[in-house]
Amino acid sequence: MELLNQIFSGTNLALIGAALAAGLAGIGSAKGVGIVGESASGLLSEDPTKFGPALVLQALPGTQGIYGLITAFIILLKAGIIGGGATLTQMQGAFFLMASLPIALVGLASGISQGRVAASGINLIAKRPKELVKAIVSAALVETYAIFALLVSLLPMFIVDISTIG
DSSP states (O other): OHHHHHHTOHHHHHHHHHHHHHHHHHHHHHHHHHHHHHHHHHHHHHOGGGHHHHHHHHHGGGHHHHHHHHHHHHHHHHTTTTTTOOOOOHHHHHHHHHHHHHHHHHHHHHHHHHHHHHHHHHHHHHHOGGGHHHHHHHHHHHHHHHHHHHHHHHHHHHHSOGGGOO
């Protein structure tokens, strides 16, 4: 039992939360950017002049990884892992782990979904280059849910006084 308490210490739970936020959201972004990159490469092999619009669409799914990274850094700072040296209780560590889950899970799913929508946007600009704004707006709508998840992950860390948690 003591070994489990050491493995799942408060500090380790916070570290797991930070890793999930950065890792899962990063995987979603990498997959999404890759999906768009595949479509963009096909387009650019036919028309290299469309590199700029293709790059804009390819960059969009990368934001979920940024949101996950921001969340991870804030967990590490608020938990005292960076610069504080604080020891967390298991409940405090669980708080940070739970706070990481919205951006971790939604970042994973929305990064991939946004990549699919942006890849469709590549197909749109291949046929109708003047429709870039419509392609960006369609992909940006998926982004909305990643932003909501980021807020749900971050707000508790700024509102709750961690010292009041068991």
